[in-house]
Amino acid sequence: MLPTHCPSCRSQLKVKCMKCEQCETEVTGLYELPVLALLSDADKNFILKFVKYSGSLKEMASDLKLSYPTVRNMLNEIISKIADYENK
């Protein structure tokens, strides 16, 4: 799993270095992590399922054996987290 927060102070991490495994070239800088990478595994799995079900919350609810409003609330929480990350 990609680390997204500092294990010492819990601040959000940034990407400092990327490496080409083919030619060993290293690109160094200070890059923001993509918003999706900042989400928890559970949230990422939810988004993957959401895409696979073509955005149908009804089908997702049926598959997850949860009620429609429960699934919609889970989606709303993820939307809220994404908005928070984008506003930081």
Added chain:
Amino acid sequence: MKTNEFGSLIFNPFKRIAGWEAFGIGLVIVVLTTFTGNFAGIYFDGVIDMHFAENFDSLKSWLMIPVNIISISVIMWLAGITVSKNFRFIDILGTMTLSRAPFLLIALASFFVKVPDLSGIMQDPFVIFDSISFIIILILTFPIIIWSVTLMYNAYKISTGASGQKLSISFIFGLIIAEIISKIIIYQIDKFI
């Protein structure tokens, strides 16, 4: 079944059931409650209310079903609009209907109650102590109403997706207003029957 799963099923089944499914199950239980209440002579005359009646009117008890369900659902829907968006009326209607399920226990227990002569209760309130079974059902009523209100709260929370103080305050106001409106409508029905 694990304890927390059982607790979730008893106090918050709406994680798994909502919408038309909850409405269907809830309606069957509410009809069964009224049917049983007819034999026991008990009215469910309000959103969170019930009374034994001396001159029981079956038609009136059946009319209370739509009054109670529509009062709580419409008021909670209006309360929900003030604190949330993008929620469905059918989820409120379904979950609120299912929240009335605990009242079936009171209707069933009422079968075994010997109701004391309530006509003289104003002159002598201690008349209720003439029947131990009546005292028992009065005591049993409190946890069942608390259970039903807990279900209504979770129904409102899940259906609207609201949280925090807004959720609690709008729910309390909604419940009080729904109870008052249901009582007013039932009082009006009483005058026409």
